[in-house]
Amino acid sequence: MSAAPATDGRDARTAWLLTAPALMLFVGVLVIPLAMTVMLSFHDWGQYKGIEPVFILKNWHEVATDPYFAEMFWRTFRIALLTTLITAVLGAPEAYILNRMSGRWKSFFLLVILGPLLISVVARTLGWALLFGGNNGLVNKLLMSLGLIGSPLPFMFTETGVVIALAHVMMPFMVLSVWAALQRVDPQIENAALSLGAGPFTIIRRIVLPQIMPGVLSGAIIVFSLSASAFATPAIIGGRRLKVAATLAYDEFLNTLNWPLGAAVAVLLLVALVLIVVGSNALIERRYAEVFR
Amino acid sequence: MRTNGPLALIFHTIFVVIMLAPILVVCLVAFTPEGYLSLPTTSFSLRWFRTIANYPEFVHAFWVSLGLGALSSLVAVLFAVPAALAIARYSFRGRDTLAALFLSPLMIPHVVLGIAFLRFFTAIGIGGSFAGLLVAHVVVVFPFALRLTLAAATGMDRSIEMAAVSLGAGDWTLFRRVTLPLILPGVISGWALAFIQSFDDLTMTVFLATPGTETLPVRMFLYIQDNIDPLVTSVSASVIAITMTALILLDRFYGLDRVLAGKNDPGR
Numbered sequence: 001m002s003a004a005p006a007t008d009g010r011d012a013r014t015a016w017l018l019t020a021p022a023l024m025l026f027v028g029v030l031v032i033p034l035a036m037t038v039m040l041s042f043h044d045w046g047q048y049k050g051i052e053p054v055f056i057l058k059n060w061h062e063v064a065t066d067p068y069f070a071e072m073f074w075r076t077f078r079i080a081l082l083t084t085l086i087t088a089v090l091g092a093p094e095a096y097i098l099n100r101m102s103g104r105w106k107s108f109f110l111l112v113i114l115g116p117l118l119i120s121v122v123a124r125t126l127g128w129a130l131l132f133g134g135n136n137g138l139v140n141k142l143l144m145s146l147g148l149i150g151s152p153l154p155f156m157f158t159e160t161g162v163v164i165a166l167a168h169v170m171m172p173f174m175v176l177s178v179w180a181a182l183q184r185v186d187p188q189i190e191n192a193a194l195s196l197g198a199g200p201f202t203i204i205r206r207i208v209l210p211q212i213m214p215g216v217l218s219g220a221i222i223v224f225s226l227s228a229s230a231f232a233t234p235a236i237i238g239g240r241r242l243k244v245a246a247t248l249a250y251d252e253f254l255n256t257l258n259w260p261l262g263a264a265v266a267v268l269l270l271v272a273l274v275l276i277v278v279g280s281n282a283l284i285e286r287r288y289a290e291v292f293r
Numbered sequence: 294m295r296t297n298g299p300l301a302l303i304f305h306t307i308f309v310v311i312m313l314a315p316i317l318v319v320c321l322v323a324f325t326p327e328g329y330l331s332l333p334t335t336s337f338s339l340r341w342f343r344t345i346a347n348y349p350e351f352v353h354a355f356w357v358s359l360g361l362g363a364l365s366s367l368v369a370v371l372f373a374v375p376a377a378l379a380i381a382r383y384s385f386r387g388r389d390t391l392a393a394l395f396l397s398p399l400m401i402p403h404v405v406l407g408i409a410f411l412r413f414f415t416a417i418g419i420g421g422s423f424a425g426l427l428v429a430h431v432v433v434v435f436p437f438a439l440r441l442t443l444a445a446a447t448g449m450d451r452s453i454e455m456a457a458v459s460l461g462a463g464d465w466t467l468f469r470r471v472t473l474p475l476i477l478p479g480v481i482s483g484w485a486l487a488f489i490q491s492f493d494d495l496t497m498t499v500f501l502a503t504p505g506t507e508t509l510p511v512r513m514f515l516y517i518q519d520n521i522d523p524l525v526t527s528v529s530a531s532v533i534a535i536t537m538t539a540l541i542l543l544d545r546f547y548g549l550d551r552v553l554a555g556k557n558d559p560g561r
Contacts, residue, residue: 011383018379019391022372022435026394029432033413037405040412094308097301109305111544113312119536120493122513123529127315129521130322130330138318168315229402231496236517246404246496253408253500263412266405273402 041264051259059264069265076244076269079163079234080227084220086167091174092216096208098175099182110179117172121232128165129236132156157239166233170226174219181215214288221280225273245269316533323530325523341527351528354512358492361423361508365430366438366487370480372431373438378472381446396436406433407500414501421503429501433494434487441486441547445479482547489539 041059044052063069098109116124131138132155140152155161185208193207231246238244243251245265252262297305318332325331326338345351379385380392398406406429414425449472457471473480495510502511509532516525 012385015379015383015385015388018375022376022395022439023391025372025432025435029413029428030394030398030409033409034401034405036412036416037409090308093301093304097297097305100297100301109309112309115537115540116312116316118489118493118540119316120495120510120513120529120532122495122510122517123319123533124315126513126517126521126525126529127317127319129517130318130526131315133330165315168312171312225400225402229404229496231404231499232514235514246402249404249408250499253411259412263408266402266408270402270405274400277400 037263038267040260041267043260045258045260059261062261063264063268072243072248073245073268073272075159075242076228076246079159079166079244080224080230082163083166083170083227084224086163087171087174087223088216088220090167091171091219092178092212095175095178095182095215096212099179113175114172116169117176121169122236124169125165125233125236128161128168128233129156132161132237156237157242159238159242161237162234162242162244165237166227166230169230169233170223173222173226174216177219177222178212178215181212185211214284217280217284217288221277221284225277228273229269319526320530320533322523323527327523330521330523330526341523342531344524345528345531348524350507351509351512354507354509357423357506358509361426361430362488362492365427365491366434366484368427368431369435369438369487370442370484373435373442373483374473374476374480377439377442377446377476381443381449395439398433399436403433403494403496404500407497410497411500421501421506423506426498426501426506426508429497430491430494433497434490437490438480438483438487441479441483442476443479445476449475478547482543485539485543485546489536493536 040051042055042057044054044056044058046052094113098106098113101109132140136152137155139155140149143149144152153160155164189211190203190207193203198206229246230244231250234242234244235247235250238247246269249262249266249269252258252265256262321332322330323341324337324339325333326336326340327333376391376395380388410425410429411420414420414422414429419425453475454467454471457467462470492508493510494508495514498508499511499514502508507515509528513525513528513532
């Protein structure tokens with residue numbers, strides 16, 4: 001994009017004219033509503049009086065001091081972190097294996113693994129609900145017949161179940177990110193290491209891993225931020241009691257009708273995620289400056 | 294390059310099986326002849342697909358989703374094409390900021406967007422309307438339409454346009470006869486990806502939908518919250534089939550790897 005020619009005043013006017021419709025749409029229907037939501041989080045609310053447009057810190061005070069919210073946010077980020085770890089540990093090797101396949105198989109399996117990205121999250125999560133399903137779900141039957149567990153494990157309505165289903169939903173993002181990093185790697189470097197007498201584990205550890213690390217990390221940022229704000233999977237697998245930030249905000253808005261409190265939870269989630277994403281992006285880009293040149 | 298050893302292939306097989314298992318199990322259970330959740334063991338039956346017809350709320354939700362997806366992605370493309378041309382061709386002050394703003398819906402959690410839209414639409418008096426839902430979907434799918442159009446516009450050979458101008462083509466003729474046909478594959482793919490995003494969105498839509506404007510994912514979600522039965526698996530299987538069809542078309546038109554690579558890193 002930096003190759004675009006330098007512009008005189010007339011071109012700049014044309015450019016602004018062309019982007020004007022989209023810009024008006026975004027200011028009118030994105031910037032203003034977001035600003036109103038931030039305002040909403042400072043309003044008062046009561047069971048009988050509804051929303052009162054005043055400026056108070058009541059909701060923020062409640063979110064900051066009530067241990068219920070601390071526990072809920074801690075659970076949200078714990079689930080997101082575990083999901084990110086699982087996708088990295090399993091997704092990165094899979095991307096590496098995919099990349100070593102021959103042309104036809106490579107594109108076939110890439111389609112198989114990335115395709116689910118576009119399939120409804122509700123349908124994919126429903127699949128996990130069916131697989132987990134109570135004490136004689138398929139997953140438990142399989143694990144027991146393999147002799148890995150003695151008695152059925154609870155998956156539905158537990159964090160374990162949420163993390164497994166969420167890792168499945170997010171896996172394509174990680175594979176895709178590592179895959180993109182692998183495309184920039186020169187395969188001859190591996191061969192050079194091999195010819196110099198390096199074993200397979202040395203090659204993975206000293207040659208491959210350092211080169212795909214930026215891909216793993218940027219994949220991790222995507223997976224983490226999407227998992228921390230996930231709604232469908234925690235709602236279906238976690239049920240009504242295992243609340244995360246997104247499902248709690250939903251409850252406040254559509255069941256309790258305490259909109260200002262729900263807005264405070266949502267704004268806090270947004271701010272926390274933006275800080276985490278921007279912060280880790282900056283860290284990664286400084287650490288791997290040469291890769292992003 | 295070295296090839297995969299047996300250990301790698303075993304890992305790969307297990308990985309692929311786990312990735313496909315939840316989707317396959319939904320599609321299999323949908324064909325059960327029984328009245329309860331079970332894998333079809335003796336025969337396949339279409340009874341649960343026929344049962345969908347007895348639930349007008351699912352049928353209605355399907356049409357809402359289809360209309361909303363088609364319309365919102367079309368409007369998004371209409372806004373995205375001029376914006377993409379401007380961003381691809383002119384380096385003007387504020388260009389990077391504009392691009393960041395236009396891609397920002399990818400960065401903002403959908404739960405926050407849903408709340409913001411709900412608050413806004415209620416305040417201006419169009420809460421629960423189809424119009425509100427449409428505007429919200431246009432904003433959310435806009436980045437997908439913009440990104441693929443932008444890729445097409447950036448990679449375009451400008452000399453063909455210059456030839457047309459030298460032959461006396463006016464602005465509109467130039468756009469209609471030269472520029473648009475050249476970027477059309479990108480525009481259509483952007484539309485298709487935007488459609489899928491709109492068709493599948495749950496998190497934002499669940500805040501905005503009311504009984505008359507429920508989309509299919511919202512209807513399915515609310516149904517699953519109460520109970521899980523073979524009916525919702527047959528609805529899911531139908532949704533999966535529709536998405537697969539769109540995917541295959543997208544692959545033929547544009548190459549799925551390019552589409553998905555565009556979807557990969559939000560906000561950069």
